[in-house]
Amino acid sequence: MSLRLVPFADPGVPDTRSGLRLILWLEHQQLRGQLAALGWGLLFFGGIAASPVAVGLAVQAVIDKSWSKLALAVLLLLAFGAAKAAADSFFHRAVVTNWISTASRLQQLLMRKAAELGSLLTRRIAAGEVVAVSSGDVEKIGWFVEVLGRFAAALLTCFAVVIGLLFYEPQLGLVVAIAVPVLAFSIVPLMGPAERRADAQRAKGGRATELAADTVAGLRVLRGIGGEQLFLDRYRSASQEYRQSAVHSARMWSLIAALQVLLFGVFLVVVVWFGIRLVVAGRISVGELVTTYGFITFMLVPLHTFEETASAFIFSKVSARRAARVLSLQRMDDTRGTGVAQVPEGDLFDPASGLEVPAGSFTAVVCGNPDAGGRLADHLGGHSPEAEPDDVSALLDGVALDDLPLESARTAVLVQDKDPVLLSGTVRDLFDVPSSGAVTAEQALEASQCADILEVLRQSLPAGGTTDPMQAILTERGRSLSGGQRQRIALARSLYVDPAVLVLDEPTSAVDAHTEARIADGLRALRAGRTTVVFTSSPLMLDRADRVVFVPDGRVAAVGAHHELVHTDRAYRAVVTREDEPLEEMA
Incomplete structure (x- = not known):
């Protein structure tokens, strides 16, 4: 497997039934690379293992004063060293390629899952946990x-x-044949406690990462209410718990390493003592003892590899369980999403709530509960995370969105979350979307009332360079902008896409009233003839909608114009005006 093939055109469909099955699937995908690593590894380890033969022959040649044997020993030593040196680079390249290829494949799968689920991913799993899986866990599995x-x-x-020693020196070979499996399996009783400690360490690390991500995301709000110290103390506590769990886990692995060194040292002393007795008895030569000693010391190399493999397996098994959990999330049943790849256009209807949006209308939806509104918006876009086989998703022109291929469903309906994400890059890059x-980008920015934002960005450009604000840099998640500015820029991006159905969840919640009124007018004008659904409780936005639908408890309770519902529906009036008392009836 060449690194030129990374990223993969198709990372495949993983087996997510368990963490172990995911690891086995990844191993199978990297089979050719593993065979290459095995071949070069045999040559590399063989060069190291065979060197004692040449060293023992050289020692015996000096004792026997045989120059021909000494010359042969030197040639053999050079040959074995050359084989080791030649294989070393290719062996290292092969194993590192396996690592990088596996990590890249897994990251592609995670990114594909994130794109499939959208905002539902972080509703099912904390953002910090997702970050931990896509970084540290991916590395451990690789x-x-x-x-x-x-x-x-x-x-x-x-x-x-071991087989060679049994033929070369049967008595010493038998001792080695018995001792090596004992040494290799001596750590097995400690693997269970080590895995439990690794699991606890991973859980605490994910919690610390999650808390850090939440703190950074809400830093502006925390500063506004003076809550930085509170969250700093919480993160400090979580960080210390993670450190303690890491130390607790490291102690177990220190014990395993110390046990390996101790047992191997005892084994080496026993073999040397036994070998010297054989030399004194005249049953083997000094050169044969040196060769045997070299073979045995070589055993320390594979034993260290066995220990590292056990450590890697335990940590990767823990990480793979969490990666499999993320990759197993589904937005639909396997029998869905197999319809024709044709984007329908027509009325949008949600059977669960009874919400109906006529084609080409500007419809506002009032829920009262922002979380309920967000869930309904996701459902209208076909983002349901746990749809049962007999559930009916939102229908567009009578076609269930879950019956459409994912790409067609996303083309038909675009849902802008109440907290849209702006990636780092230029403003022009922000509109590099299908x-x-x-x-045009200019029309979308004008409708979203972004003129003042462009002016600020223009002033931030370096002197003497371009004056085009579209070339200004936006920092990660648009953190250099205020909340209202981020909302307007994100709205402009959604308007630029111009989908058949645009669903906006609280698109102006952080915008002042004057700007919001102009955005409502611009939105209505630019989306004329296109289906637009806005989840909001703002009277300014509601007053400009063709129709308003009141969904207080997951079901449609009232439909009409804003000024009608304010005077005829007390519950609607309480949500929109924050009042409990009815208004005086207008003359």
Whole structure:
């Protein structure tokens, strides 16, 4: 597998039934790379393992004063060293390629899942957890795939050395054949506690990351209410808990490493003592003892690899469980999304709530509860996270959105969340998205009342350079802008796309009344003849809608014009005007 193929054109469909199955699936995807690592690894470890033969031959040649044997030993040592040196680079390249390829494949799968679920992803799993999975967990899973190639090569080489010792010196070989499996499996009883500690460490690390992400995202609000210190103390506490769990886990792995060194040292002392007795008895030569000692010291290399493999497996198993959890999230049943890839146009209807939006209308929806409004907006866009097989999604021109392929559903209906994300880059880059081509970026910005924002961005450009505000840089998530400015820029992007149905969830909640009124007029004019749904409780926006639908408890309760509902529906009036008392009837 060449790194030139990364990112993959198609990362595949992962097996997410469990963390272990996900790891096995990733291993299978990297089979060719693992075979390459195994081949170069055998040559690399073989060069190291065979060197004691040349060293023992050289020692015995000096004792026997045989120059021909010494020359042969030197040639063998050079040959083994050359094989090791040649294989080293290719072996390292192969295992690192496996690591990077696996991590890249997994990150592509996670990004694909994030694009499929949209804002529903962070409603099902905390944003900090998603960040932890796509960074640290991906690295740990890739680490296990990488180390598995080294493990297979070390295991086969170790097996070959033990077999060779049994033929070369049967008595010492028998001791080694018994001792090596004991040393390799001596850490097995400690793997269970190590896994539990690793699981606890991962959970606390995810919690700390989640808290940090939430704190950074709400930093502006925290400063406004003086809550920075409170959240700083919370993060400090979570960070200390994570540190303590990491130390607790590291102690277990220190014990495992110390046990390996201790047992191997005892084993080496026993073998040397036994070998010296054989030399004194005249049953083996000094050169054979040196060769045997070299073989045994080589065993330390695969034993360290076995220990690393066990460590990588435990950490990757914990990480894979969380990655599988994210990748297993579905927005629909497997039987859905198989309809024709044709984008329908017509009335939008939600059977669950009874909400009906006539084609080409500007419809405002009042829910009273912002969270309920957000869920209904998602449902109108076909973003339902846990749809049952017999559930009916929103219908567009009588066609269920869940029956459309994902790409067609997203083309038909665009949902702008109440907290839209602005990626870093220039303002022009913000409009580098698929669109109908009927609306220009300038028209969308004008309708969203972004003239003052463009002027501020123009002034931020370096002196002597371009004066085009579209080339100004927006920082990550638009943090250099105020909340109202971010809303207007995001609205302009949505208007530029010009979808068949545009669903806006509280698009002007952070905008002043004067600007909001102009946005409402601009939105109505630019979307004339196109279906637009706005979830809002602002009288300024409601007054400009063709029709208003009141959905207080998940079901449509009233439909009409804003000024009619204010005077005829007390519950609607309480939500919109924040009043409980009825207004005096107008003359």
